[in-house]
Amino acid sequence: MVEVNFYFQVHQPYRVRDFRVFEIGKNIDSLNQNNKTAKINKKIGKKFSSSRSSLVRYLLDKAPTKLMSRLFIPFFQAHPKLKEFVKKHYLNFYFQVHQPYRMRDYRAFDIGKNHGYFDEKKNAEIIKKVSKKCYLPMNALLMSLLEKYPEFKVTFSFSGVFLDQLEQYAPHTLESFKKLVKHKNVEILGETYYHSLAYLYSIEEFVEQVKLHTKKIKEVFGKEPKVFRNTELIYDNNLAKVAQKLGFKAVITEGADHILGWRSPNYVYYAKDSKMPLLLKNYRLSDDIAFRFSNRAWKEWPLTVDKYVSWINQIDGVILNLFMDYETFGEHQWKDTGIFDFMKHLPKKLLEEGHGFITPSEAVEKFEPVGEVDVPHLISWADIERDISAWRSNAMQDSALEKIYSIEKDVKELGDKSLLEDWRKLQTSDHFYYMCTKYFSDGDVHKYFNPYESPYEAFIFFMNIFQDLKERINALKREKAIQELEPEEMLDKDKSDKKSDKKITKKVKRSKSKRGTKKIKSKVKV
Amino acid sequence: MLGWEFPPYNVGGLGTACYGLTKALSALGLKIIFVVPKAPDEFDYDFLKVVNAGIDLEHLEQYIPINSGIVPYYESFPSTKILRNDIVKSKNFQLYGPHIFEEVNLFSDKVLNVANNFDFDLIHAHDWMTYPAAIKLKHKTGKPLILHIHATSFDRGVIGIDPRVYDIEKRGFEEADVIVAVSEFTMRTVIEKYGINPEKVKVVHNGVLLGNKDKFYDVKIFPNDYVVSFVGRITIQKGPLYFVEAAKIVSDFIPNVKFLVTGSGDMLPQMINRVAELGLSDKVVFTGFLRGKELDKIYAMSDVYVMPSVSEPFGITPLEAIANGTPVIISKQSGVSEVLRNCLKVDYWDVEKMANYIIAVLKYSELRDTLKTHAFMEITNINWDNAAKKLLGIYEEVLNGRG
Numbered sequence: 001m002v003e004v005n006f007y008f009q010v011h012q013p014y015r016v017r018d019f020r021v022f023e024i025g026k027n028i029d030s031l032n033q034n035n036k037t038a039k040i041n042k043k044i045g046k047k048f049s050s051s052r053s054s055l056v057r058y059l060l061d062k063a064p065t066k067l068m069s070r071l072f073i074p075f076f077q078a079h080p081k082l083k084e085f086v087k088k089h090y091l092n093f094y095f096q097v098h099q100p101y102r103m104r105d106y107r108a109f110d111i112g113k114n115h116g117y118f119d120e121k122k123n124a125e126i127i128k129k130v131s132k133k134c135y136l137p138m139n140a141l142l143m144s145l146l147e148k149y150p151e152f153k154v155t156f157s158f159s160g161v162f163l164d165q166l167e168q169y170a171p172h173t174l175e176s177f178k179k180l181v182k183h184k185n186v187e188i189l190g191e192t193y194y195h196s197l198a199y200l201y202s203i204e205e206f207v208e209q210v211k212l213h214t215k216k217i218k219e220v221f222g223k224e225p226k227v228f229r230n231t232e233l234i235y236d237n238n239l240a241k242v243a244q245k246l247g248f249k250a251v252i253t254e255g256a257d258h259i260l261g262w263r264s265p266n267y268v269y270y271a272k273d274s275k276m277p278l279l280l281k282n283y284r285l286s287d288d289i290a291f292r293f294s295n296r297a298w299k300e301w302p303l304t305v306d307k308y309v310s311w312i313n314q315i316d317g318v319i320l321n322l323f324m325d326y327e328t329f330g331e332h333q334w335k336d337t338g339i340f341d342f343m344k345h346l347p348k349k350l351l352e353e354g355h356g357f358i359t360p361s362e363a364v365e366k367f368e369p370v371g372e373v374d375v376p377h378l379i380s381w382a383d384i385e386r387d388i389s390a391w392r393s394n395a396m397q398d399s400a401l402e403k404i405y406s407i408e409k410d411v412k413e414l415g416d417k418s419l420l421e422d423w424r425k426l427q428t429s430d431h432f433y434y435m436c437t438k439y440f441s442d443g444d445v446h447k448y449f450n451p452y453e454s455p456y457e458a459f460i461f462f463m464n465i466f467q468d469l470k471e472r473i474n475a476l477k478r479e480k481a482i483q484e485l486e487p488e489e490m491l492d493k494d495k496s497d498k499k500s501d502k503k504i505t506k507k508v509k510r511s512k513s514k515r516g517t518k519k520i521k522s523k524v525k526v
Numbered sequence: 527m528l529g530w531e532f533p534p535y536n537v538g539g540l541g542t543a544c545y546g547l548t549k550a551l552s553a554l555g556l557k558i559i560f561v562v563p564k565a566p567d568e569f570d571y572d573f574l575k576v577v578n579a580g581i582d583l584e585h586l587e588q589y590i591p592i593n594s595g596i597v598p599y600y601e602s603f604p605s606t607k608i609l610r611n612d613i614v615k616s617k618n619f620q621l622y623g624p625h626i627f628e629e630v631n632l633f634s635d636k637v638l639n640v641a642n643n644f645d646f647d648l649i650h651a652h653d654w655m656t657y658p659a660a661i662k663l664k665h666k667t668g669k670p671l672i673l674h675i676h677a678t679s680f681d682r683g684v685i686g687i688d689p690r691v692y693d694i695e696k697r698g699f700e701e702a703d704v705i706v707a708v709s710e711f712t713m714r715t716v717i718e719k720y721g722i723n724p725e726k727v728k729v730v731h732n733g734v735l736l737g738n739k740d741k742f743y744d745v746k747i748f749p750n751d752y753v754v755s756f757v758g759r760i761t762i763q764k765g766p767l768y769f770v771e772a773a774k775i776v777s778d779f780i781p782n783v784k785f786l787v788t789g790s791g792d793m794l795p796q797m798i799n800r801v802a803e804l805g806l807s808d809k810v811v812f813t814g815f816l817r818g819k820e821l822d823k824i825y826a827m828s829d830v831y832v833m834p835s836v837s838e839p840f841g842i843t844p845l846e847a848i849a850n851g852t853p854v855i856i857s858k859q860s861g862v863s864e865v866l867r868n869c870l871k872v873d874y875w876d877v878e879k880m881a882n883y884i885i886a887v888l889k890y891s892e893l894r895d896t897l898k899t900h901a902f903m904e905i906t907n908i909n910w911d912n913a914a915k916k917l918l919g920i921y922e923e924v925l926n927g928r929g
Contacts, residue, residue: 107882108779108881108885108886396892398892399892400892437896437900454868454869454871456869456870456893456896459890459892459896460870460890460893
């Protein structure tokens, strides 16, 4: 009798990457693991797993933890100390919910005459339409998933202007959101109230808007945001500092290739300087759902739950940050694409495969950051560039943004509530996004979201409104100046000659008549 | 190829279009025999010589003038000194000259004679006046027929159409192997108003000829004023009165604006009257008909160019304006609005919005600059080479289809 002794040698070295002299002392992580190694390992793993030998497949399937998880899941799960060996991914679903106050066709002839800037009819229509197609059915779906699977968790971020519009146009939808958010497995993020780009122009205004937002969220939902996401995931090192000072525990941003390099977005990182924990979007897996789901030209179409989960099984890391617009469900991807069914069956399959769900604040508590991410230049989640060019790449955008923030001091000093409110609504990032002329490469996305005929029209409305805003400021300033002057001049009344006396009375009359007309206008508004 | 005008003896965009198209086609290796009804007396048979002397028409294999009185747009006559004939002298204002149909017939006879001297593979005819000739030629030679539509009766006669012209057009469309429309706008007209099988109609958008401009003309006639311009035949089709109404609203809002009107046509007196009525006589400047460098200078000195056409099958002037570094506002009722994105589009009747756009372009320099640079980049893609390639594809299809 011959005894057969199979012996497989399994080895791969950590190949050293192109490590440049400039990196000495700067990039420590890169020595430990690198892209090339990961790629080669992955390749070999694939080769063997496609062969028929189940033994080899199990031995070489990616990493020992995976092997263990496959063979001994019951054993490991029973043993609390070994539990962490099980290769489990936590899915961190975060949905952005926002609608801007779209401007109306505001013409040059309206300047100084009409202070109604926003298209109430259109805004109401859109809120109602999207409620019906997306918010209400998706809320119901998520509610049923939360009830059915105790492990299921989701996170939302609502802009303040969105909540305001719900109150105004669709209170029923707001109730639906309130009900959903009440569930203990739903977390809410902090952001700017007006979904603005204030961070780029005025830290003071930015902080005020974040505080306003936190207040609003507490009022509406009774929950407090602990993790921060800036408008459009715009981020740089300093943002982490500011968010930290505002008391947030972590920041969410884009897992852009150019900041991560070879590193995976599927871990918790920390920001340079502030050491603030960061959660980075896995844009591939996110965009598979948000953008590619219904794209028939995509080679993976149609995307099934099984296929999606099989991708997740192959991925390294601990946490998958799937961030997308809530309108993905039913509005960007229509119901007949099967997006709702996909989401309905995803949790079950994921749980069966041993994965779990997590919210951002839990994630940063559970996982230690694995490394530092340095972002000296602004990034965002928009377009292929993942930079801020969607809002700031032509002369119109630059000028509009610069102008709107140039009047901050005036607006705040005057203390006129409706002026402040209008000014802030005009800061919403969408206004500048609609002015984007990056048509030629990825213009399709921009076009779909543009309620105006062209970027030029968006700019014209905006600038006409801005002119009116300025006229209002000037009028209020004049009024204020006159008010402040009055008592002093009155004292001198006896000494002064009749001429200046006449002037003063004239001025007072003028200011009075102005106030009069204003009252009438505000009545009309109500 | 059968046409009715060719630069420099053209009154409208058709001649310009034929020039650009034939030039690009010949660059693709095609040989074109271009037949026009009549060349001006003073050049007559010396015509080719004149061409060689100044203007680059060498790419045309032949340029054959035939003596015939056809002048399709009678209305545009007061402006052109070049095309003089009997029709001009009869001061009877109709859309077409009184003898137009006789002339069309005459032309078709002559074309047959000319065709005897040449060998060709297919017939390509531009606009209705050449259709009877083209049909006759098709019957005689059995060659495939392509009809190119630059404008239909519905574009020219906004108020009412001429049933005789309509009949010629309809018969032509029915006889044609392929109909080429300059825009989807025109294609829809052909399908809906003439009841033509949609499969026969193809769209080939026009292009624009970009001269090698290193820099734009730097001309300033009114140093302290903004300049808004209108270029085109002053006929109902081009919407000149909407321009005047918009000018009134703009000048009430911004005092220092001048409005340039370049071109002429049957509605010129009416336009001048309206300008006077509105008290705009010192603001609206009529330059008369201009071409070439002078026209380029008009575009270049304008802060914005407006094309308020009521019905414009294509509309090449906005592209010319852009090529001269000027932003444009165009009517939505135009073929060019299908291909041009970096511009402002407005319904021709919405003069208030038109005025609003004019004011915005004048007041906001960032808007002007962004429009200018983006449109300039964009029009490099709207060229005759693309149109010619598409047309070549159609030619091949037609010839192959015939076996």
